[in-house]
Amino acid sequence: MRAVVQRVRRASVTVEGELTGRIDEGLLVLLGVASTDTPADAQWLADKIVALRIFNDANGKMNRSLLEVGGAALVVSQFTLFGDCRKGRRPSFLGAAPPETAIPLYEAFVTAVRAHGVPVATGRFGAMMQVELVNDGPVTLILDSTDAR
Numbered sequence: 415m416r417a418v419v420q421r422v423r424r425a426s427v428t429v430e431g432e433l434t435g436r437i438d439e440g441l442l443v444l445l446g447v448a449s450t451d452t453p454a455d456a457q458w459l460a461d462k463i464v465a466l467r468i469f470n471d472a473n474g475k476m477n478r479s480l481l482e483v484g485g486a487a488l489v490v491s492q493f494t495l496f497g498d499c500r501k502g503r504r505p506s507f508l509g510a511a512p513p514e515t516a517i518p519l520y521e522a523f524v525t526a527v528r529a530h531g532v533p534v535a536t537g538r539f540g541a542m543m544q545v546e547l548v549n550d551g552p553v554t555l556i557l558d559s560t561d562a563r
Contacts, residue, residue, distance in 0.1 A: 423439060425440075439483065459559050461526070476553070481530060
C-alpha cells in the first residue's frame with residue numbers, strides 16, 4: 415500500500431460537481447493499493463500516518479502528529495501511484511490491485527484511521543475526481559507499507 419501524504423490547511427474532493435469530502439487542517443492522503451497488499455498493510459499505514467510528527471509545535475518545529483493537533487484526513491484512492499513508467503511512454507498499472515481487492519483494503523485503511531478518533535472524509539473509489547488543496551509548508555511525504563515487511 416502506497417500513500418502520498420500532504421499536510422494541508424484545507425482540502426476537498428469533488429465528483430461530477432458534487433463535493434464528496436472536505437477537511438480543514440490535517441492530511442490529504444492519496445492512497446494506492448497493490449495487488450499484494452493485505453489488511454495488515456492497511457493497519458500499519460494508518461497507524462504510521464496518524465502518528466507522523468509533521469505538524470509544527472509552538473517553536474515551529476515539526477514535532478506534533480495528526481492526533482495531537484486534532485486534525486482530519488481526506489483519503490482519496492489513487493491507483494496511479496502504482497504506475498510503472500520504466501518502459502515506454504505509457505505507464506503500466508499491473509501492480510495496482512483490481513477493484514475487488516482494492517476496495518476492501520481502501521475501506522480497511524479508512525476504518526483504521528477513524529479508529530484512532532480522526533475525522534475522515536473521502537472521495538469516491540474509482541471515480542474521476544477533482545482534488546483541491548492548500549499544502550501547508552509544503553510538506554509532502556511518500557510512504558509504502560512494503561517498508562514494514
